[in-house]
Amino acid sequence: MWNFLETFKVQDIPSILVNLACNFTRLVLIFIVFWIAYSGVKFFLARDNPVVYGEAKKSLFWSIVGMILVFGVYTVIVSIANFLGYSNLSFVPLVCS
Numbered sequence: 001m002w003n004f005l006e007t008f009k010v011q012d013i014p015s016i017l018v019n020l021a022c023n024f025t026r027l028v029l030i031f032i033v034f035w036i037a038y039s040g041v042k043f044f045l046a047r048d049n050p051v052v053y054g055e056a057k058k059s060l061f062w063s064i065v066g067m068i069l070v071f072g073v074y075t076v077i078v079s080i081a082n083f084l085g086y087s088n089l090s091f092v093p094l095v096c097s
Contacts, residue, residue: 019096
């Protein structure tokens with residue numbers, strides 16, 4: 001029977017955090033790509049309606065802000081792990097090991 005506490009070491013924490021951040025970033029990026037596409041469709045369907053155009057503009061703005069925040073958090077986590085000596089890091093391309 002596999003026991004997590006028997007094989008866990010404190011030195012594994014940066015590796016676990018980097019892998020969690022990497023997989024979370026991948027998932028969120030997929031969501032953001034679809035949300036930006038949805039915002040583009042809203043722009044297309046807005047035509048001359050200023051209310052719908054404003055909603056589409058706000059939606060696109062916040063999806064870009066969210067993408068920047070996700071990449072920022074990922075960069076901070078990977079930078080801290082690099083500082084602590086974890087050497088198996090990937091900024092670009094986003095490869096989760």
